[in-house]
Amino acid sequence: EAQVTQNPRYLITVTGKKLTVTCSQNMNHEYMSWYRQDPGLGLRQIYYSMNVEVTDKGDVPEGYKVSRKEKRNFPLILESPSPNQTSLYFCASSLQGYENQPQHFGDGTRLSIL
Amino acid sequence: GDSVTQMEGPVTLSEEAFLTINCTYTATGYPSLFWYVQYPGEGLQLLLKATKADDKGSNKGFEATYRKETTSFHLEKGSVQVSDSAVYFCALSDSPSGGYQKVTFGTGTKLQVIP
Numbered sequence: 001e002a003q004v005t006q007n008p009r010y011l012i013t014v015t016g017k018k019l020t021v022t023c024s025q026n027m028n029h030e031y032m033s034w035y036r037q038d039p040g041l042g043l044r045q046i047y048y049s050m051n052v053e054v055t056d057k058g059d060v061p062e063g064y065k066v067s068r069k070e071k072r073n074f075p076l077i078l079e080s081p082s083p084n085q086t087s088l089y090f091c092a093s094s095l096q097g098y099e100n101q102p103q104h105f106g107d108g109t110r111l112s113i114l
Numbered sequence: 115g116d117s118v119t120q121m122e123g124p125v126t127l128s129e130e131a132f133l134t135i136n137c138t139y140t141a142t143g144y145p146s147l148f149w150y151v152q153y154p155g156e157g158l159q160l161l162l163k164a165t166k167a168d169d170k171g172s173n174k175g176f177e178a179t180y181r182k183e184t185t186s187f188h189l190e191k192g193s194v195q196v197s198d199s200a201v202y203f204c205a206l207s208d209s210p211s212g213g214y215q216k217v218t219f220g221t222g223t224k225l226q227v228i229p
Contacts, residue, residue, distance in 0.1 A: 004157070031215060042118075042203065042221035043158075090157055094215065100146040100165040100207070103217060105157030 002027045006091050006106035013081060014114050021076045021109050023091030031094045032074040033058070033103070034066065036087040043090065049074055081113045116141045120204050120220035127194055127227050135189040135223045137178075137204035145206040147171075147180050147187040152201040152222070161189075161202070194227045201225070 004025045013019055025032065033048040035058075045058030049068040063085055065077040074093075078085060088110050092103040121136040139147065146165045150158040162171030167182035176191045187204060204220040 033217070035219075040221060043219040045217065048215075092158075100163070101215065102148060102160040102163060103150075103158070105150075105159070107155070107157045 002104070004091055004093055004104050004106040006089075006109050008109060009107065010110050012112040012114065015082055016080050019078050019081060019111075021078075021089060021091075021111070023074045023076065023106060024072050025074075025091075025093040025104070026072065027093060027095075027104065028071065029093035029104070030071070030096050031101075032068065033092045033094075034064070034074070034076050035090045035092065036060065037090060037108075038087050046076070046089075078111075081111075083113050086111060086113045116145070116206060116208055116216065116218045118204050118206055118218050118220035120202075120223050122221075122223070123201075124224040124226055127225070129196055129227055129229050130193045131227075133189070133191040133194045133198075133225070135202055135204075135225070137187045137189065137220060139185050139187065139204075139206050139218075141185075141206055141208055143208045145208040147178070148205045148207065149176070149178055149187070149189050150203040150205060150219075152203065154200075158203060194225070196227045196229055199225055199227045 007022045030051045034046040035043040044060045047066040049055045091106045094101040148163045149161040151161045152158045162173040164171040164180035170179045178189045201222045203222045207217045
């Protein structure tokens with residue numbers, strides 16, 4: 001089954017404790033992206049990757065890091081999480097990143113930073 | 115930059131009512147337009163898409179027409195069901211510098227259908 005898998009689904013942690021949210025897709029997609037979803041703001045892009053070893057900032061990259069060492073994986077790293085990063089996070093992938101390709105989303109990771 | 119504006123919700127309808135969710139956009143290029151649906155506890159799923167002016171996307175009884183003259187992509191369904199209760203996102207996808215995809219989402223509209 002074609003899917004995007006995120007882990008963990010839920011996490012409560014404390015300010016300053018480094019955490020990583022993993023994302024893996026099995027569709028051989030080149031393009032992967034991270035979004036955060038906040039009430040009244042919709043989805044905002046954090047980082048995206050066009051292919052292995054190619055990443056770039058989205059609209060709200062501050063406080064986040066990513067890496068793309070393998071095509072299927074695109075982890076999101078919060079080196080020193082803060083309460084304003086409490087949010088619902090989604091990973092997505094698409095074929096080649098061209099404009100007419102829809103995104104395939106994971107089921108989301110709800111992060112609470114205390 | 116690109117932007118997407120959707121009507122604010124929540125929208126509450128009785129079963130079998132007609133649904134319209136308005137969506138307008140601004141874009142510098144020639145974007146593709148999408149509607150995504152998010153059911154509780156799940157990620158977004160593609161509902162329908164249109165890639166050029168006057169295209170009509172349709173799926174599961176939902177329709178939307180790409181109107182370049184009014185920069186709109188309104189979502190419609192003739193008869194909603196309780197199972198349509200979800201959050202609906204309008205989105206546009208552009209390639210501002212060519213070769214990569216920039217997706218801009220609206221804020222989402224929550225639909226609640228009551229029996």
